[in-house]
Structures are given as structure tokens and as C-alpha cells.
Amino acid sequence: MSAAEPSRDSRDACLRADESDPLAQFRAEFSLPEGVIYLDGNSLGARPRAAAERAREVLEQEWGHDLIGSWNKHHWFDLPVRIGAKVARLVGGDAGECVVTDTTSINIFKTLSAALDLQRDADPSRRIIVSERENFPTDLYVAEGLIRLLDRGYELRLIDDPAELGAALGSDVAVALLTQVNYRSGELWDMGAATELVHAAGALVIWDLCHSAGAVPINLSAANADFAVGCTYKYLNGGPGSPAFVWIAERHLAEARQPLSGWWGHARPFEMRPEFAAAEGARRFLSGTQPILSLATAEVGIDIALRVDEDAVREKSLALTELFMRLVETRLAHHPLTLITPTDPARRGSHVSYRHPEGFAVMKALIAEGVIGDYREPGVLRFGIAPLYVGYADVWDAVETLRLVLDEERWRAPEFQVRGAVT
Numbered sequence: 001m002s003a004a005e006p007s008r009d010s011r012d013a014c015l016r017a018d019e020s021d022p023l024a025q026f027r028a029e030f031s032l033p034e035g036v037i038y039l040d041g042n043s044l045g046a047r048p049r050a051a052a053e054r055a056r057e058v059l060e061q062e063w064g065h066d067l068i069g070s071w072n073k074h075h076w077f078d079l080p081v082r083i084g085a086k087v088a089r090l091v092g093g094d095a096g097e098c099v100v101t102d103t104t105s106i107n108i109f110k111t112l113s114a115a116l117d118l119q120r121d122a123d124p125s126r127r128i129i130v131s132e133r134e135n136f137p138t139d140l141y142v143a144e145g146l147i148r149l150l151d152r153g154y155e156l157r158l159i160d161d162p163a164e165l166g167a168a169l170g171s172d173v174a175v176a177l178l179t180q181v182n183y184r185s186g187e188l189w190d191m192g193a194a195t196e197l198v199h200a201a202g203a204l205v206i207w208d209l210c211h212s213a214g215a216v217p218i219n220l221s222a223a224n225a226d227f228a229v230g231c232t233y234k235y236l237n238g239g240p241g242s243p244a245f246v247w248i249a250e251r252h253l254a255e256a257r258q259p260l261s262g263w264w265g266h267a268r269p270f271e272m273r274p275e276f277a278a279a280e281g282a283r284r285f286l287s288g289t290q291p292i293l294s295l296a297t298a299e300v301g302i303d304i305a306l307r308v309d310e311d312a313v314r315e316k317s318l319a320l321t322e323l324f325m326r327l328v329e330t331r332l333a334h335h336p337l338t339l340i341t342p343t344d345p346a347r348r349g350s351h352v353s354y355r356h357p358e359g360f361a362v363m364k365a366l367i368a369e370g371v372i373g374d375y376r377e378p379g380v381l382r383f384g385i386a387p388l389y390v391g392y393a394d395v396w397d398a399v400e401t402l403r404l405v406l407d408e409e410r411w412r413a414p415e416f417q418v419r420g421a422v423t
């Protein structure tokens with residue numbers, strides 16, 4: 001498919017693109033219901049078929065048969081570190097810099113606290129945390145909670161656009177908490193350039209990779225980042241609520257202290273001593289006993305991500321998001337859909353979002369037709385493109401179904417006006 005030939009777009013052309021897709025074989029590794037086009041892998045990734053077998057093994061053999069001996073026999077105790085080393089490879093880090101544990105929210109708390117602590121030692125007058133007004137809310141909520149807890153006069157300074165970063169950075173800034181791909185708009189930061197700006201101001205940066213890990217090539221070391229956190233249940237297909245990851249640049253590891261200093265982060269947890277001594281490496285960012293079942297399924301998704309060529313993933317992701325935008329522009333132009341995703345490929349992650357005045361009901365009606373995207377306030381329809389299991393014809397069919405829902409105003413049906421707890 002070529003952007004230069006929009007008139008050539010057709011379902012047949014999409015089918016041909018699927019046939020020559022170098023990532024096509026990965027579709028069979030995921031279990032998706034018949035008749036569903038799944039465009040929500042940026043919220044909950046699809047289930048790798050192998051995850052069922054792995055979960056059964058942990059339940060029946062490891063837990064059911066080997067019982068508590070599994071902490072050693074099946075290396076449960078090392079899972080957060082072993083899987084962390086794999087994630088490190090995905091995000092351009094070294095094995096000892098990353099662990100998979102807890103939630104992204106909790107890991108933001110730990111890394112922000114650690115970064116503020118490092119800065120307090122270096123220059124206690126820095127009291128500003130720069131972040132984004134449009135950031136995923138939990139990032140801001142956790143920062144607020146920590147600010148209140150520390151009670152040292154820290155303040156959030158929120159920017160509305162990546163272009164405002166430079167102006168927001170001064171000698172009063174301690175830390176920048178930035179999200180590489182915006183969850184709503186899909187806008188992508190230039191991580192290297194932004195990190196350089198933050199460092200030039202004497203501040204540290206924490207990157208939230210929730211919407212980029214598994215979808216966008218990431219190299220934290222090349223970008224010279226300080227800390228990073230991210231989900232494994234989105235593009236890494238780890239399973240509902242699978243533990244997040246936390247990455248700490250090697251140069252900070254010896255000094256970085258996190259406040260949830262539980263026994264799993266202790267250098268010698270089974271000595272059961274009354275005083276805390278932090279473990280070497282990223283293990284010190286663990287707190288308590290880990291969810292082994294969720295770690296086990298997370299590893300299955302991460303192992304798939306390690307087998308794919310990340311450049312091929314990026315190329316297909318950009319081709320599919322571009323196709324989606326082009327089809328909406330050419331075939332749905334008569335509807336009030338406002339694109340909020342950057343069209344510049346250098347500034348776009350792996351999802352496409354539109355505002356529509358009846359966004360919530362439109363998404364409900366679309367889901368009823370088997371095209372699963374999601375809805376985010378205010379009025380935003382989100383379409384996540386996970387290149388490992390979404391194809392060109394899927395995009396064609398999804399846009400055609402959206403056209404049907406809008407042309408026939410199917411969203412007006414009363415059942416599509418009611419909201420559940422999760423949208």
C-alpha cells in the first residue's frame with residue numbers, strides 16, 4: 001500500500017498487502033474470537049495462545065504439585081528479575097537495570113520518589129516536577145499523592161504540548177515525568193531530544209512507556225534516560241493486570257532509593273534481619289511477594305515481542321495507522337470526525353483517535369458490530385493497531401463498519417447510550 005496511490009485503496013489491495021506482510025505469521029499465535037476485529041490492544045493486548053498452556057503448567061504442576069518448593073525449583077523468586085532482563089532488551093537497557101513488578105502507578109511512585117531523592121541530595125532547591133496536562137491521569141494523581149506525602153513544597157508544572165518543554169525547564173526543576181506516546185491522541189515524543197533538554201536544565205527524566213513498549217522501537221540507553229516505567233498488558237500482551245516494568249539507568253542504581261523498601265528488595269531477604277539493606281541492581285525496586293501467575297503469562301507475551309523485528313513492527317504500525325486515517329478521510333468525509341492524532345509518522349505512536357460529538361454511543365454501536373476499539377473522554381474514539389494480530393483487511397473492514405454505523409445512525413439505539421463502569 002502506498003500513500004501516493006490513495007485511489008488504489010480497495011479491500012482486494014488490502015488482502016494483497018496481508019499476503020505479503022512479513023509479520024503475518026504472528027496472527028496465529030494469538031487467540032481472538034471469530035468475527036471480531038480487535039483494535040484495543042493498546043488497552044488490553046490479545047491473549048497469546050501459549051499463555052493458556054503456561055498458566056495451566058503453573059497452576060497444575062508448579063503450584064498444584066510442587067507447592068512451596070516452586071520458589072526454588074521453578075525459579076519463582078527470580079521471575080521479576082529474569083523477565084525484567086527480557087524487557088530491558090526490548091527497551092534498550094541492560095539486564096540488571098529492569099524488573100517486572102507491581103503496577104505502572106506504583107512504579108511511578110517509586111521512581112519519582114527515587115528521582116526526587118537523588119535531586120534533593122544534589123540541589124535541594126529544585127522543587128518543580130514537569131509533566132503533561134494531557135498525561136494519563138494516574139501519572140499526575142500519583143505525583144500529587146507523593147507531593148502531599150513528602151510535604152517539601154514540590155509542585156507540578158504542566159505543559160500542554162511537547163514544544164513547551166524547553167520553556168518549562170528552569171533551574172527550579174527536579175524531574176520531568178513524560179509519557180512517550182499519549183494515551184488519547186497517540187502523539188509520540190522524540191525521547192532523545194526531550195531527554196537532552198531535561199538534562200541540560202539539570203533535571204532527571206522518567207519516561208512512561210505504557211503506550212509505546214511493544215509498538216514503537218525504544219532505546220533508553222541511547223536516549224540517556226534516567227528512569228522508565230511501563231505496562232506489560234498493552235502491546236506486550238501480558239494478560240489483564242500483568243505486572244508493569246521499572247527501569248533504572250545503571251549510573252543511578254547504586255544511589256537510587258525507593259520508599260516501598262519491602263523484603264523482596266532486600267539484599268538478603270531470608271536472613272530476616274530487622275534493618276533494610278537494598279539489593280544490588282534493579283531488584284531493589286521490588287517490594288513484596290509477586291503475582292506468579294500474572295508474571296508467567298506476562299513472560300509469554302514478552303517472549304513473542306523478543307522474537308519479532310521491531311523495525312518491521314514499526315513499519316507495519318505506521319502503514320496501518322496511515323491506511324486507517326486515509327480511509328476515514330476519503331470514505332467518511334461526510335461525518336463529523338475530527339482526527340486528533342498527528343499525521344507526521346515521526347510524531348505518531350500506534351493508535352489513531354477521532355473526536356465525534358456522539359463518540360461514546362458510536363463506539364458502543366461499533367463494538368456491537370464486532371469492531372472493538374474504545375472510548376476516552378471527551379468524545380474520543382480510539383483505535384489501537386497492534387501489528388502482530390491486526391492486518392490491512394481488518395483496517396478496511398473496521399472503517400467500513402464505522403461508515404455503516406454512522407451512515408445508518410445505528411448509534412442512536414437506546415442500548416448504546418448506557419455507560420458501564422469501564423469505557
Ligand SMILES: *Cc1c(COP(=O)(O)O)cnc(C)c1O
Binds near residue numbers: 105179183208210211
Ligand atoms: C495504561 C497506562 C497506565 C496504567 O497504569 P496502571 O497502574 O497499570 O493502571 C499508566 N500510564 C500510562 C501512560 C498508561 O497508558
